[in-house]
Amino acid sequence: MTRVYLQGIGLRGPGLEGWAKSWAILAGEAGYAPAPASIPPSALLPANERRRTVRTVKLVLAVGAEAFEHARVPPGAAATVFTSSGGDGDTLDDILKGLSLPEREVSPTRFHNSVHNAPAGYWSIATLSREPSTSLCAHDGSFAAGLIDATAQAVVDDRLVGLVAYDLPYPEPLHGARPIGAVFAAALVLAPRPSELTLAELDVAVEPGQGRATRLAEPLEALRAGTPAARSLPLLAALARGEAETVILDYLDECELRVAVEPRPRGIAAATRRITTALAPP
Amino acid sequence: MTSLGAGQRATLAALQSGCSGLGPCVFDGEAPPTHVGMVAALEEAPIDGDLAAYDCRNNRLAAMALAEDGFAEAVAAASQRYGPARIGVFLGTSTAGLSHTEGAYRRRDPGTGALPSDYVYRTTHNTYSIGEFVRRSLRLDGPAMVASSACATTAKTFANAARMIAAGFCDAAVVGGADTLCATTLYGFGALGVLSSEPCRPFDAERSGISIGEAGAFALLEKPEAACPGDDPILLLGAGESSDAYHMSSPHPEGVGARQAMERALASAGLVARDIDHVNLHGTATQVGDAAEDRAVFDLFGTAVPCSSTKGYTGHTLGAAGIVEAVIACLCIRHALLPGSPHTRSVDPSFRSQYVARTRAQRIDRVISNSFGFGGANCSLILGRPQ
Numbered sequence: 001m002t003r004v005y006l007q008g009i010g011l012r013g014p015g016l017e018g019w020a021k022s023w024a025i026l027a028g029e030a031g032y033a034p035a036p037a038s039i040p041p042s043a044l045l046p047a048n049e050r051r052r053t054v055r056t057v058k059l060v061l062a063v064g065a066e067a068f069e070h071a072r073v074p075p076g077a078a079a080t081v082f083t084s085s086g087g088d089g090d091t092l093d094d095i096l097k098g099l100s101l102p103e104r105e106v107s108p109t110r111f112h113n114s115v116h117n118a119p120a121g122y123w124s125i126a127t128l129s130r131e132p133s134t135s136l137c138a139h140d141g142s143f144a145a146g147l148i149d150a151t152a153q154a155v156v157d158d159r160l161v162g163l164v165a166y167d168l169p170y171p172e173p174l175h176g177a178r179p180i181g182a183v184f185a186a187a188l189v190l191a192p193r194p195s196e197l198t199l200a201e202l203d204v205a206v207e208p209g210q211g212r213a214t215r216l217a218e219p220l221e222a223l224r225a226g227t228p229a230a231r232s233l234p235l236l237a238a239l240a241r242g243e244a245e246t247v248i249l250d251y252l253d254e255c256e257l258r259v260a261v262e263p264r265p266r267g268i269a270a271a272t273r274r275i276t277t278a279l280a281p282p
Numbered sequence: 283m284t285s286l287g288a289g290q291r292a293t294l295a296a297l298q299s300g301c302s303g304l305g306p307c308v309f310d311g312e313a314p315p316t317h318v319g320m321v322a323a324l325e326e327a328p329i330d331g332d333l334a335a336y337d338c339r340n341n342r343l344a345a346m347a348l349a350e351d352g353f354a355e356a357v358a359a360a361s362q363r364y365g366p367a368r369i370g371v372f373l374g375t376s377t378a379g380l381s382h383t384e385g386a387y388r389r390r391d392p393g394t395g396a397l398p399s400d401y402v403y404r405t406t407h408n409t410y411s412i413g414e415f416v417r418r419s420l421r422l423d424g425p426a427m428v429a430s431s432a433c434a435t436t437a438k439t440f441a442n443a444a445r446m447i448a449a450g451f452c453d454a455a456v457v458g459g460a461d462t463l464c465a466t467t468l469y470g471f472g473a474l475g476v477l478s479s480e481p482c483r484p485f486d487a488e489r490s491g492i493s494i495g496e497a498g499a500f501a502l503l504e505k506p507e508a509a510c511p512g513d514d515p516i517l518l519l520g521a522g523e524s525s526d527a528y529h530m531s532s533p534h535p536e537g538v539g540a541r542q543a544m545e546r547a548l549a550s551a552g553l554v555a556r557d558i559d560h561v562n563l564h565g566t567a568t569q570v571g572d573a574a575e576d577r578a579v580f581d582l583f584g585t586a587v588p589c590s591s592t593k594g595y596t597g598h599t600l601g602a603a604g605i606v607e608a609v610i611a612c613l614c615i616r617h618a619l620l621p622g623s624p625h626t627r628s629v630d631p632s633f634r635s636q637y638v639a640r641t642r643a644q645r646i647d648r649v650i651s652n653s654f655g656f657g658g659a660n661c662s663l664i665l666g667r668p669q
Contacts, residue, residue, distance in 0.1 A: 002449050085408065087430075096387040099465045111470030112531035112656050115376065116409055116430035121657025124525035130542055132523035133659065134438065137409035138427045145427035149442060152449035173396050174383075178403040206425050206451055208367060254423040255367070 001205040004151045005198040008071025010063040010187035013037050026240035037183040044126040056088040059185045060119040064164045067187035076129040078160040083136040083146030085228035087116045089170035143232040144251035151204045154190045163188045165229040181226025203260040214247040235259055284497040284596045285319030289350040294613050300641050302595050302624040304481040304493050309463045314472040317481045319495025319597030336415040338379035338406040339462040347498035356502055357420045360454050370452035371417045371426035372442045374435030374459040376601030379406035381464035424452045432655030437604025437663050441521040443503050458605035460498030476568045484565035484591035484623055485572050485637045487630045492566045495597025499605040516612045519664040520551025526658025533571050537578030543660035544582055551664045555583045562607050562651040565591020566598045580634040590638040594624040604653040611649035611665045620644040
């Protein structure tokens with residue numbers, strides 16, 4: 001078991017437009033109306049870059065920026081972990097279609113955008129961060145992989161770590177071979193030590209897989225099961241409820257993640273309510 | 283397993299003789315004219331049995347590497363000691379089984395555009411496919427993930443694993459990975475104008491770009507106290523990671539990120555520049571990449587520490603470069619070898635670091651090995667004998 005201290009949350013998914021507008025839905029205090037996720041422009045990108053940026057990067061920058069704002073720390077000084085099952089399907093499909101033609105043409109920009117760590121590269125450029133960054137994949141267990149990697153890095157290197165898990169549906173024909181349900185991203189800012197900014201303690205442990213993953217009420221359960229990054233939802237729902245509880249997250253066939261959530265006195269609900277109030281129109 | 287041959291023995295023999303594994307590209311009928319470091323035997327080595335669903339070029343190469351040098355046996359012995367759930371699998375790849383998907387796109391249904399019915403995504407294309415394949419091949423049940431930070435990735439798996447062991451998530455770890463030739467990288471690097479038509483010439487005044495290679499290699503990491511008398515272990519003394527914050531496919535021209543990765547590796551090892559006996563450069567033979575790295579190495583090491591790139595032997599094995607060069611560093615330490623640089627004829631006169639073009643016998647105790655990639659991802663490892 002390894003303990004880290006949660007300091008900020010970002011969220012974007014169908015009907016989940018940011019943590020401040022979503023925590024009450026996840027806590028069961030407000031109704032859930034799924035609608036296609038919108039990806040807001042990120043304040044981290046200059047206006048002329050926003051238009052030509054690919055959707056994965058827009059999504060990661062928006063949700064990551066939200067989490068760091070919530071954490072009340074600048075994003076550039078933290079190490080980062082980005083985790084995704086599928087990466088950028090639009091770019092992949094474009095390259096593969098080009099390569100299947102006799103001319104075999106690949107756009108150089110598409111090519112450099114096709115790497116799994118493209119969001120990490122753009123994050124580094126946008127935040128002027130020279131800090132270490134990891135880009136991961138563990139198929140359906142990608143969120144859990146990211147959480148243990150980010151936890152290990154926060155504790156061992158004694159530093160703040162930003163974790164962003166994201167997935168977007170592939171276009172056809174890849175979608176037929178690998179259906180991903182929805183556009184979804186979740187971000188957590190994790191600290192090695194408690195502070196007055198701590199939202200909750202997380203005790204993270206890898207355990208033998210017994211198929212016990214915490215499930216949600218429909219229709220959130222369909223989102224959780226259908227989108228790898230949304231396997232984070234049981235943890236986010238526990239944080240939204242703001243009570244001490246333990247959740248089990250899907251990881252690999254032979255192991256799963258047990259996360260014990262202990263809200264700190266600042267209190268997650270109180271903190272998010274303050275932000276909700278702050279964001280509400282006067 | 284690289285174009286130099288199978289296992290440590292073939293790799294060492296090539297390093298000693300200065301023999302390169304590069305040859306004219308025959309991978310793809312219409313590929314741009316270039317040289318590659320190819321593992322020819324892959325075509326005739328399908329994966330069958332229980333794990334047949336994982337059959338693709340990348341996993342074939344991984345399977346071949348696992349079978350060399352008693353590696354699978356060493357992991358099995360570690361699994362006995364620690365238990366299969368306490369051994370992590372932290373691998374890297376940049377393109378996984380992408381060539382398998384390239385083939386499937388060419389066989390799309392002309393009417394519906396659908397991929398062929400025999401195409402399986404999870405076990406070939408997905409970035410994690412090599413992790414799942416290796417974990418199942420070695421019958422391990424511990425935490426696993428595949429890192430994909432372009433050409434820095436398998437160096438970074440050492441840092442991932444060291445942190446996971448230190449945090450207590452596992453007691454030992456399999457690191458490394460594989461990357462294989464595919465049309466996407468051949469045509470993609472071609473489109474970027476960095477693919478050489480001749481065998482690559484790192485740090486040469488007339489260097490003209492990279493030669494792509496394919497490789498698979500693995501290492502088993504344990505805590506230093508796990509070593510038994512007579513093991514002759516090589517230690518991971520330090521690791522340093524950084525991001526360029528500059529450009530997606532072009533390194534920082536002053537080598538700022540590269541230097542920071544090396545400085546952080548030295549700091550994490552508790553060493554200073556003069557403690558290093560050899561710098562195994564990233565040195566891919568691009569104009570800007572070599573110039574930036576020369577600057578970073580000179581700024582940190584001056585002319586005191588010999589450096590060289592082994593890309594002229596293996597080609598740039600992309601995501602596998604970090605593990606291949608970590609293994610080369612271990613071989614050079616164990617066999618007292620300073621590796622040279624085949625195809626490098628005349629070092630760029632504007633460069634200031636101490637570049638070694640010809641292999642020579644020399645005792646080496648500590649190597650720093652650089653791997654840099656797209657997205658401005660940098661990682662430097664320090665490997666060496668126990669102090």
